[in-house]
Amino acid sequence: MKFGIVGLGNHATARVMPAISEAGHKITAIYSRNIEKARKEGLRYNSIPFDSLETFFTKGDTDAIYIASPNFMHYDQTKMALSAGKHVLLEKQMTLKNEHAEELVKISEKEKLTLCVGFHLRFHPAVNEVRNAISKGELGEIIHVSGMWAGPPSGAKVTPDTQWWKEDEKVGGGSIMATGVHVIDTINYVLGRVPERVSAFRNPKTQIIEKTQQVNLDYGETTAEAISSRAISHPLNNLTIFGTNGTLTATGVFSVKVESSLIRDGRKLKDYTGVNMYREEVRAFVKAIQGEENMIARGTDGYNVVKIVNAAFRSDSENIIAEI
Numbered sequence: 001m002k003f004g005i006v007g008l009g010n011h012a013t014a015r016v017m018p019a020i021s022e023a024g025h026k027i028t029a030i031y032s033r034n035i036e037k038a039r040k041e042g043l044r045y046n047s048i049p050f051d052s053l054e055t056f057f058t059k060g061d062t063d064a065i066y067i068a069s070p071n072f073m074h075y076d077q078t079k080m081a082l083s084a085g086k087h088v089l090l091e092k093q094m095t096l097k098n099e100h101a102e103e104l105v106k107i108s109e110k111e112k113l114t115l116c117v118g119f120h121l122r123f124h125p126a127v128n129e130v131r132n133a134i135s136k137g138e139l140g141e142i143i144h145v146s147g148m149w150a151g152p153p154s155g156a157k158v159t160p161d162t163q164w165w166k167e168d169e170k171v172g173g174g175s176i177m178a179t180g181v182h183v184i185d186t187i188n189y190v191l192g193r194v195p196e197r198v199s200a201f202r203n204p205k206t207q208i209i210e211k212t213q214q215v216n217l218d219y220g221e222t223t224a225e226a227i228s229s230r231a232i233s234h235p236l237n238n239l240t241i242f243g244t245n246g247t248l249t250a251t252g253v254f255s256v257k258v259e260s261s262l263i264r265d266g267r268k269l270k271d272y273t274g275v276n277m278y279r280e281e282v283r284a285f286v287k288a289i290q291g292e293e294n295m296i297a298r299g300t301d302g303y304n305v306v307k308i309v310n311a312a313f314r315s316d317s318e319n320i321i322a323e324i
Contacts, residue, residue, distance in 0.1 A: 035051040066089045075104065082108055143242050176213045193219060194304045199216045212229040236252065
């Protein structure tokens with residue numbers, strides 16, 4: 001399959017673009033506002049560079065588009081891609097507004113195009129072991145789920161290309177947008193459903209770009225907490241399921257790499273290493289285009305996370321329990 005790339009941030013160049021090649025597909029067109037950057041990556045992948053998005057969509061020889069641009073650009077760029085008849089793999093956060101995410105889902109369905117969202121942890125083997133244990137009833141009734149993805153900021157120098165991460169209206173949040181959305185989607189994924197209500201607490205509460213956030217999720221008979229933070233120096237980043245028949249923990253799953261263990265009631269069951277989650281995500285995206293159902297996050301899954309994040313913001317800002 002021929003991929004076009006929109007956005008050349010570190011996540012795209014260090015992880016997903018190599019994964020596309022490793023999965024056996026071609027990168028044939030690359031768009032960046034910085035044409036020199038596009039040319040450099042174009043030489044690496046033998047692809048054509050563009051600094052005009054309109055020309056990229058009309059002249060680029062592509063079947064699918066991977067979009068890794070800043071959050072505030074996702075809606076317009078994905079809409080352009082779908083309008084051009086392209087399948088889209090879109091990075092999280094899908095959009096900043098609920099109505100924009102909903103519209104993208106409707107367009108993809110109307111045009112019979114595949115729209116997926118980059119929640120790579122759906123391809124973590126320990127996460128899928130947890131999901132299988134829950135679906136088989138091995139833990140009994142699920143009482144509570146806890147997930148955390150935290151850690152200090154990377155410390156990388158702010159550049160014109162990364163300045164958007166410090167602008168409220170462009171990023172839409174702090175730790176929750178960086179890592180919390182992954183925790184939320186992972187909890188939805190392992191439980192196989194979405195919450196009914198949300199409450200949340202941010203620190204600092206007065207800032208859109210917060211350092212720490214806890215989102216409490218009400219799934220009816222199951223409660224959950226999704227924690228994200230840029231202030232915790234040595235987090236465990238575990239996923240833990242508490243059931244009436246036992247407790248299951250997947251250690252260190254909230255990460256960009258697989259180095260985890262599965263622990264049942266204090267006893268280690270298995271270690272996991274070496275899986276390239278991004279390569280598996282690309283493979284699943286292509287299979288989804290071909291009509292195969294698999295675990296990749298679809299547009300509707302991304303839309304659910306957008307609604308939860310915005311409900312969390314309302315909850316903390318207005319001191320309410322917000323309906324989804």
